[in-house]
Amino acid sequence: MQDPVPSASASGTFQIAGDLPVHRLGYGTMRLVGDGAWGEPADPAECHRVLRRAVELGVNLIDTADAYGPEIAERLIAEALHPYPSGLVIATKGGITRQGPAKTEYVGRAGYLIQCVEMSLRRLKLERIDLYQLHRIDPRTPLEESLGALKRVQEQGKIRHIGLSEVTPAEIEDARKIVPIVSVQNRYSLADRRHEETLKYSEREGIAFLPWYPMAGGKQLKPDHPSAQALTALAARHSASIAQLSLAWLLQKSPVLLPIPGTSKVAHLEENVAAATLKLNVEEWVEIEGAFKA
Numbered sequence: 640m641q642d643p644v645p646s647a648s649a650s651g652t653f654q655i656a657g658d659l660p661v662h663r664l665g666y667g668t669m670r671l672v673g674d675g676a677w678g679e680p681a682d683p684a685e686c687h688r689v690l691r692r693a694v695e696l697g698v699n700l701i702d703t704a705d706a707y708g709p710e711i712a713e714r715l716i717a718e719a720l721h722p723y724p725s726g727l728v729i730a731t732k733g734g735i736t737r738q739g740p741a742k743t744e745y746v747g748r749a750g751y752l753i754q755c756v757e758m759s760l761r762r763l764k765l766e767r768i769d770l771y772q773l774h775r776i777d778p779r780t781p782l783e784e785s786l787g788a789l790k791r792v793q794e795q796g797k798i799r800h801i802g803l804s805e806v807t808p809a810e811i812e813d814a815r816k817i818v819p820i821v822s823v824q825n826r827y828s829l830a831d832r833r834h835e836e837t838l839k840y841s842e843r844e845g846i847a848f849l850p851w852y853p854m855a856g857g858k859q860l861k862p863d864h865p866s867a868q869a870l871t872a873l874a875a876r877h878s879a880s881i882a883q884l885s886l887a888w889l890l891q892k893s894p895v896l897l898p899i900p901g902t903s904k905v906a907h908l909e910e911n912v913a914a915a916t917l918k919l920n921v922e923e924w925v926e927i928e929g930a931f932k933a
């Protein structure tokens with residue numbers, strides 16, 4: 640029997656680095672762990688179901704980080720999905736340490752990052768990580784040291800491609816003098832366009848842009864959000880939800896955007912993946928943009 644939920648394949652395919660094809664609508668794992676990305680999940684069995692359902696629904700780009708838990712999100716991925724189906728791209732990150740709920744410190748020292756890669760390989764039960772993202776540039780460590788370390792583990796075959804997170808075009812340019820950069824992961828949504836320049840740069844250079852907080856961390860979906868009334872009316876016309884509208888906007892905004900919405904619930908995952916089929920016409924596009932004008 641056909642699955643009543645459309646497949647993530649309806650969002651189209653993007654070739655990361657030209658050799659890593661993924662369906663554009665992915666899934667982010669930060670919400671699987673405790674609040675503030677700290678500690679065990681309230682319902683681990685539901686986390687496993689979310690991950691398995693994502694793959695069943697054609698999601699083949701799963702974003703994670705050693706800092707989610709810490710370590711817990713990567714462990715859940717391996718528990719739920721290993722041995723991995725072919726074509727599944729697990730994109731992880733290193734370079735953020737966590738001292739408690741929502742408490743972080745950036746560490747980009749070479750020895751630390753090399754250990755991060757080794758530990759992610761071990762937890763994810765992988766021999767090579769398809770996409771390894773430097774979670775943050777550490778202002779106290781020269782970029783040459785951080786990326787030089789990742790370059791070395793790449794040469795050893797332990798990571799395939801390297802990406803960055805929360806970066807400007809100038810920072811990407813600096814990074815590319817050291818090592819090829821295939822992706823960026825910056826905060827970006829209908830409600831938050833601070834990284835418009837990085838998006839334009841990514842489009843020009845054919846770099847994948849994974850927008851984090853694609854639904855403003857859930858705030859954009861709440862009835863008290865300033866745009867709620869306009870979004871609710873527009874969503875109703877499509878028999879859709881605000882979450883679906885928010886994701887459809889990202890998918891239509893730029894072909895390099897690969898949204899990675901996060902959820903801890905199968906019902907929300909199914910709703911989000913179904914956004915892959917939602918298309919906005921020109922009038923609706925103007926309307927939705929208008930709802931977010933200051």
Ligand SMILES: NC(=O)c1ccc[n+]([C@@H]2O[C@H](COP(=O)([O-])OP(=O)(O)OC[C@H]3O[C@@H](n4cnc5c(N)ncnc54)[C@H](OP(=O)(O)O)[C@@H]3O)[C@@H](O)[C@H]2O)c1
Pocket residue numbers: 666667668669670702703774804805824825850851852853854855856857858860882899900901902903904906907908910911
């Ligand atoms: N690079 C970075 O620095 C960075 C930083 C933050 C996040 N990330 C990545 O980006 C991913 C996405 O960001 P995010 O998860 O923080 O924010 P998000 O996707 O914008 O929003 C997630 C929030 O929305 C809720 N939600 C999701 N789908 C929903 C639906 N259909 N209906 C109602 N509520 C819904 C979730 O709660 P429920 O669990 O109840 O569904 C959760 O509270 C993360 O998972 C992580 O992989 C990266």
